[in-house]
Amino acid sequence: MNDRIKDNPTFKKFEENIKGAKMLKDIVSILSPLNKNSKDKLNIFEVFEKIEIRLKAISQSPDEFNGLFSDLGWIAHESINYELMQHCIDLAKKGNIKSAEEQLAEYYTSENLKLLILQLKTTKEFQKRYDLITLAYKDTIEKRFHSVVPIILMIIDGGVNDIDKNKGFFTDSTDLTAWDSIAAHNTGLTKLREILNRTRKETNEEEIFLPYRNGILHGRDISYSNKYVAGKCWAALIAINDWAKAIQDGNKNKPKEEKTLTFRESIDEIKKIISDYEDHKKKSAETNNCISIWKPRNLKIGVDLAKFGEVEDYENFTPEKDAVKFITNWKKKNYGGIAKQVYCFIEETTLSKEAGRIRKIFENKTLKAYEIKRIIDIAPAISEVYLNVIIEYAQKDYELEIKLRMIYQNEKGDTLVIGQKNGEWKFIDSFFFHKIEYLEES
Template sequence: MTKNAARGRGEADPPPVSGYPSAYDIPKFKKMAAELAGLKLLLSLSPKMRGQMKELEAELERIVGTVERFYQVLGERHWVFHDNLRLDPLVQAVSTGDADTAEAALIAQYRDEDRMRWVLLRTKRVSALRPRADLIDGAWRDYQEGRYYSVVLVLLSVMDGFVNDVGQQRRGLHTRDGEELVAWDSVTAHHQGLAATQASFTKSFKKTSAEPVFELYRNGIVHGNLTNFDNLVVASKAWNRLFALVDWLHALEEAARPEPPSPSWTDTLKKLADNAQQHKAMDKWVPRAASVAADGVEAVLSEPVVQAATAMLEAWKTRNYGKLAPFLHEFTKAKSRGAFIGDIRKRFEVSPLDDYEVIRVEMRGPGLAHVWVSLTVAGEAKESELRWLHVDEDQHVRIETDSRGAWQTVQTDPLAIIGRAWQ
């Protein structure tokens, strides 16, 4: 293998020091545009494909154009576009060119309880954030209940510790230069993105001020010089910055990987079409719920996630650990299937399940569901809330209608299932 072949993608194609000049310059968007142009040329003689090509071009422009307009409108207010944002609510908001309108639409996404549960679950899966999961949950409760000062202080500490644990440098976010936050091929790496926020984040304040602030001034807030930051805007910016940092970490990891073989034009067309279809399906998705008491047993059992939950509980009850294994969403697994099943046996055989009954289900996200059940363990009945993700074989969360996904519970031992309620 040559030296160049061993280099990571970020090293082979490093981003500009100050970030990408526009969203159109971000590599994944440039690559998609180039692939579309090539496909358009190849398929120019195929009238059947012209309509599909126009749809793909329009969808690409909708995505990239919205990211670019987002930064044009909100970049000076130090909001960062990240991958967990819903696109549709922002398309119209940023197209107005009015910063207040766009900011209100953005904050509304952080106030959406169903959406945030989905995003927080994915966020806490990041290895460097798992030790901080309780702090994140606490900040979310405070955000819902209007204790914005607490949200800001807690998330600032979470971000500092999180960034400190990334890589080998052992330096918190407040010690980082903006250039260090420019990650290859990330929407956060726009020149008005994450790197640009560091100037205000680390700005020093020597005098105490009680004037209202609406920026995430980390130094002024933590050192007690700015006392009037207890508001929805600053708290929402704290969530925005945390999710942007998660994207930054993912981009660093992707940048370190070698460039994969170039896909064929057919594979590219399928991927573009699939991405467009996924975006549309997720934007159209709406939450729903059903309970045995109100809607009947059939309504509840008709939900695929309930069918998965029933199969999982039946396997636990009958002590069939081989059938139980596929329903457990493990971050890391044993080297072999046999070892994995043996590990599951050790966890579950000490708490045999006598009986179970499904009570209700809530579909809280495109690939996120909660199923309430009554479990009888050691003769004692307890109600439990099982949390489920719809994931593919690579552990990527998929919309519930995607055939590549399967339902798995994130509670992978009896203690988590019986003794720990969702917060």
């Protein structure tokens, strides 16, 4: 494994592509006096100077962060907020490492976790533990850190056990590395395990600021209930999930050597990088603008928004429109349509299996009427739509309130912000299905 994260293949490949682009720019510069079109082509390469500066900062930051913070229980990982990481590095270099740790602890015990922990649902080993994760999140927001810490430590241990088929995160024989990974670099999770797994043989009443697994779960470290320990537990769990994703993507071991590109293929790849960078920059600017101006809507049902209606009666790209789309699919017994609206299937689940599961829940329950009761915009990409529904089942009518908790994303699965176009609101949780299932027991 590479000694530095900046030497990971992904970073090195970008670096080589930029060098190739600069060489190509030199060739075009020589030709420009002879060809008027060459002058125009030179403008394409101006973006590479900015990319090179940005890449240098991004590729160096994880190593710098780990060097400054890993002994304190924080490591760089793929899902870390880059601006926060760089800001903390800057603070630490100025001698303000306590202030940096304060900001990290605040970040990982705040509502910033909401979107981060959604990623855990995409990993089957954490998806099955998501009810516990949700409870731990609620306790975090309400500052019940005494409850959060042991729960997250148990989720980490059990989840890694299932992923690696070994004996969990805290076992030395568990290989926590992966090819071309930030979290799973040997300066990341492996180093973190060594710190958190330290022996704690005596009862300690002094406050600790590292989540020592043995001391906490064996009742030796009593004074662990603070935001620093809780935040480090959450950050470790999210970093572990990044490692799990690398394993899922087949990056456990070094892949076969890639073929060497021809000069023409290299040029085509460089052109694609330019195009992708410009597209990414445009989308990022749009997303940041939408986030900066976002505020929860104060919709009055029956005034700003119809209580009842068809899909066409609601504004495009809104959670209420996709909520009514769900209602329409239910009315039409379109179980495949409902399955497409469910957010994040577990790995083994196919659309047909999900549709079959939904059919079993809904097929004998006829939707007779619905009413939108309220809509709460929780975050720029998350809203909750509350519906009252009347269901006929076994020749009886039942009135229920169901909550659709929804997240906004595009067809690639990237999270969008309300106000952006060409997205779809999907159900984050399908727990409201259980209300409908329970009719069979009533």
